[in-house]
Amino acid sequence: MKLASIAFAAGMAVAASVAGAQELKFANFTPPFHTVNASVIEKLNADxxxxxxxxxxxxxxxxxxxGAxxxxQYVRAVQGVADMTWxxxxxxxxxxxxxxxxxMPGVVxxxxxxxxxxxxxxxxxKGEFPGTVPVALWTSEPNIMIMRDKVIRTPADLQGLKIRVAGATAAEVATALGATPVQMPINQVYNALETGLIDGxxxxxxxxxxxxxxxxANSFTIGAPLGRLAFFAVMGQGSYGALSAEAKAVVDGAIGRGVSTSAETAWNAxxxxxxxxxxxxAKNTFVDLTAEEAAAFAALVxxxxxxxxxxxGGEAALAAMQK
Incomplete structure (x- = not known):
């Protein structure tokens, strides 16, 4: 009887676990070989x-x-198309x-x-993440200049060139250096460079x-203070709210600084x-700016x-980032 009771209890526990199983859908617009997969998606799954x-x-x-x-991506989490997105x-x-x-340059x-x-x-x-629970926040390695047929050693070399940027902050940096910013998603940059739609x-x-x-691309300039990119992974508030208390505790334990550090470390690597x-x-030219050469860019950006x-109105946010 005792063994039977133990077996029955164990069976009930397994059944309860299976019945309560929750697979969270993480939408990734990039291929599975992209750095985000191992450093964020697979880490969250393992944890x-x-x-x-x-x-x-x-x-x-x-x-x-x-959804391509x-x-x-953000609105897909809000609408519940996916439980998580980045x-x-x-x-x-x-x-x-x-x-x-x-x-922005010089912030971190x-x-x-x-x-x-x-x-x-x-x-x-936090008010900039409505309808979601932030899962991970991280930044890229410092930005560099990736160019096609243009070698950049001074700000003057950028005058009038069409430079793809990810968002408003990078656009301001490019403008300050005399370039013309062109905003587009990263998955369009390969073709834009190949066809000459952008110079870099x-x-x-x-x-x-x-x-x-x-x-x-065939020319790369490293060392100018161009700032970096920011990234997020979020979970829709609806998906999070639908979890059991036990599942919420699991999610809460896996999100935050740990997975964010995993992402940033992987991006740098x-x-x-x-x-x-x-x-x-051999086709590539690399320009590694000296401190003096980098200072000419810094003076402008x-x-x-x-x-x-x-x-x-970001003075308080800046102070917190730099503490």
């Missing part, structure tokens, strides 16, 4: 599965399976005005993770591997690997940071 005994899991839907447009604040800059302060202090800067400022920026792009070097940009590989290609912060 939640371990914490719940396998009853709460995360499944990635890659390549835009739940990068710009629409994207760039820059694609809808007007929504994330204070969040995007972190993208040396030695501080951009993800920590964002979480430290959460009290100031200010973005992180992780795009060399994640989006193969070195296949259509991908960027470093991409640069190392591209340096080995640093005032942009101060102006932008003032324009969005």
């Amino acid at each position: 939640m599965s371990a914490a719940s005994g396998g009853s709460v899991t995360v499944r990635g839907y890659h390549g835009g399976e739940l 447009g990068p710009v629409e 994207g760039l604040p820059g694609y809808t800059s007007s929504q994330f005005q204070k969040t995007m302060i972190v993208e 202090p040396d030695g501080k993770c951009g993800c920590d800067a964002l979480w430290d400022a959460m009290d100031e920026i 792009v200010f973005t992180g070097s992780s795009t060399l591997d994640d989006f193969k940009l070195d296949e259509v 991908t960027g470093e690997a991409g640069v190392a590989r591209a340096r080995g290609d 640093m005032p942009v940071t101060e102006s932008y912060v003032a324009s969005v």
Whole structure:
């Protein structure tokens, strides 16, 4: 009887676990080889599965399976098309005005993770994430110049060139340097470079591997203070609210700074690997700016940071990011 009772109880526990199983859909507009998959989606799945005994899991839907447009990722979480999504604040800059302060040159202090800067400022920026629960916030490696047939050594070399930017903050930086900013999602940049629609792009070097940009670019300038990109992963408030108390506890334990640090560390590693590989290609020219050469760019872009912060009333957010 005792053994039978134990077996019955164990069977009931397994049945309850299966009955309460929750697979969260994570929409990914990029292919599964993109850095976000292992560093965010698979990490969330592993952490939640371990914490719940396998009853709460995360499944990635890659390549835009739940909707291809990068710009629409946030609203897909709000509307419940997916439980979780990731994207760039820059694609809808007007929504994330204070969040995007972190993208500006000189904002993230040396030695501080951009993800920590964002979480430290959460009290100031949380209103920019309506209808969602922030899952991860992080930044890219510092932006570099990725160009086609244009070698950039001084700001004068950028005059009049068409430069793709992700959002409003990078557009202000490009304008300050004399370039013409062209805003477009990253998945359109390869073709735009290949066809000459743009002359180059200010973005992180992780795009060399994640989006193969070195296949259509041949000049890279490193060391100018161009800021960085910000990213988010969010869960729709509706999806979160529908979870049981136990499942919410699992989700709460997996989101936040830990997965954000995982993402930023992976972005930096991908960027470093991409640069190392591209340096080995004889077709490519690399310009590594000296401190003096970088200062010429800094003189033009640093005032942009101060102006932008003032324009969005972001003084408190800036202070929190830099503490």
